[in-house]
Amino acid sequence: MFSLRKFIPNYLVNYAWHLPKAILANLYYHFPSKNLKIIGVTGTDGKTTTATMLYHVLHENGFKVALISTVSAKIGDEEIDTGFHVTSPAPWALQKLLQKIADKGYEYVVLETTSHGLAQFRVWGVKYLGAIVTNITQDHLDYHKTWERYVLDKGKLFKNVLFSVLNIEDKSYPILKKFASGKILTYGLKDGELNKNNFSVKLKMLGEYNILNALAVAAVAKELGIKEEKIRASLEDFAGVLGRMQVMYDEDFKVIVDFAHTPNALKVALQELRKKTRKRLIAIFGCAGLRDHNRRKMGEVSVRFADITIITAEDPRTEGVEKISEEIATWAIKGGGQEMSKKEIQAKDKFKYPVYVKINDREEAIAFAIKIAQKNDIIGVFGKGHERSMCYGTKECLWTDQEGVSKILKKYGKIKQ
Template sequence: MCWSKFRKSFLGEKLRLFFPNWVVNVFKHFPLAFLAIVFFGYPARRLRIIGITGTDGKTTTSNLIHWILTSARRKTGLISTGVTKLGTKEIHTGLHVTSPEPWILQRLLRRFVKEGVKDVVLEATSQGLVQNRLWGCHFLIAAVTNVTHEHLDYHQSYQNYLQAKNRLFKRVKIAVLNKDDESYSFFQKEIQKTKAKLVTYGLKSKADFTPQSFPFKTKLLGEFNQYNCLAAAAVTSSLGINKGQIKKAIATFEGVKGRLEEVKAGQPFRVFIDFAHTPNALGNTLKALKSITPKGHFLIAVFGSAGGRDKSKRPLMGEQAAQYADLVVLTEDDPRNENVEEIIEQIAQGCLKAGAKEDKTLFRIPNRGQAMRVALKKLAQKDDIVVICGKGHQQVMYGKTEYPWNDFQVAQKIIKGRK
């Protein structure tokens, strides 16, 4: 067995079968992070690092911050879900995780330093923070988008999840918080214990950045993207970017691949691919699309829930889907070693609770390709909207084996087959 496979199998998840998380984090992850930092010469010390955390919205917010800084002619690095950028150039790293392992992360940071980058926007996941993957990255600014229902399989409780996110704020100079989010009071109290400057944003609360104090235009759909834009504005303004430049950049931002990405293949209805895989994100996405669905036409949602992950969110996702979508098609989404039908049943319980009717407004189709075919070839009619959620930008499906999968390409192929 080669070293990389041994590291991933035994030194990775299998260690957690024998030891609690904290033991693995302290005796495996921390030493690896320390060695990586020393080997690559402490690159973070020569960079201004902006950390973005939260359950949903991290990727859009991170990419938007990078866009604003790049538009202001600041050479900026980006390490985000599905994409790494050095200035305007995309770097193909093959990463499948949001917060990379220390060796990869520190190597990227050293490359940024060598290429003359000064600012780096880095997505910071709760697991990445707890596992010390980001150890040694001293953040100048840290921002939180929201903290909702996710990763409780790993953190065990919402409070532990909050504490994991809070690691990002321990040594920051500027903390940017969503004043409307239920996590605000927790983070606000924690930040008071530090010397960090607090900057707030929100749509409903009195905050430093609101649509009234900072009016802007955006191509992005949905209220949740209004929050993402305000978070990005708060961060970049704190970095000294002129508000006029920020507004101009927000207005020209096209969005992120796999986030409400529209498939245009000549079909008489609209199709979107989205990464929504939490109750909050799914509800926000469906709410945004429902608001633009023509009267008398249907919003059709196709989604599942990943196997080997937080099971408690599944019925909640079902409730959100039945509340906002007219037709719901439940299917697979990285089932791993779990039974797809059982996952679908757990989601369906939430759908039925919210009023969905089996085989009338709720359909169970385990095979994702077949589910998409039913939605796109049988259910969708002229001027309807179909949204395929869960995979977004991802290009791999994790079942009992790993195989290539791309929702966007599959949707295009099915639509072209209609003609």
């Protein structure tokens, strides 16, 4: 089907379509952010966890704070769904939420802010107090075209803020530092003003990447006047986020649901799980259709760390599962993976080399992993996290990994009906 849209440059669409909508939304709702202190959180991976963690720390320390993230918006006891596959909300939805937050007398908002949201003016008119970046790796190049352009689009968040919290160990740091405004606060595992040597914390969540997220949060909390011991106590009390290293089952084997949907996110997740694996590590994932094809390198990442890789559906859209899975498999082969059938994998206890199998149906893929799981295996179900639908063609079908995993565990008698 012929589409004129692909011939229209993104910048023209942004200025002729997205910007006018943002201006109208701000005018209609009377620029509600002028009455709020908004802290933006951006980055390729870890945005939602960091934003939710910051919200938790501020809330626990008496701040009247609300949260707008890709999972939901939290305004007091009310939790508002932000929709299917949503990054930064569209201008009308965002300004309506901000007005509601301001009308209810809240002072602070933690706002997860994406590169698309910045490039497409979805957050135009939002007055930010400060901003955090987690990391910027290769992603969304289908839209931004180059990594440098991607960094510059995210960097828009750091203009005209009172403080910028930057990851000194990330390769984006030298670029962001040049145009970040206000006070620059740095963090890192080893380097930076705040690091794990001068700020130790024991989190309930797995992973050094979550330590990094916590350090970024601590930098903001200290800047806002919260004492270090109170910051640490709040961080150590933080339970985590839906679909982020979420343990679904932990008895004879373990099943974890995680949102990792980029090569870097999958790498850090599998590295962490590899440390915990006493027998075999099984990874289940796919890649979204009509999105950055660089994500399909996840096939290579997976076979480097997992014993068994199961390639399946993850929002194939109009590309189709088979085509996407073949591309992921090509990368798996480059990483040293060898294809096996379900029957071959099921017949083996151990493998001399990493293996992969393609199972198009996601529920079937999860069922196969649970069926072959042995004592002390770890199964990681990646890519969907908190999301509540799967896109086939142009249709959204209801799906959550949590419900899918629970259904199969019940079927095999692992948990009660």
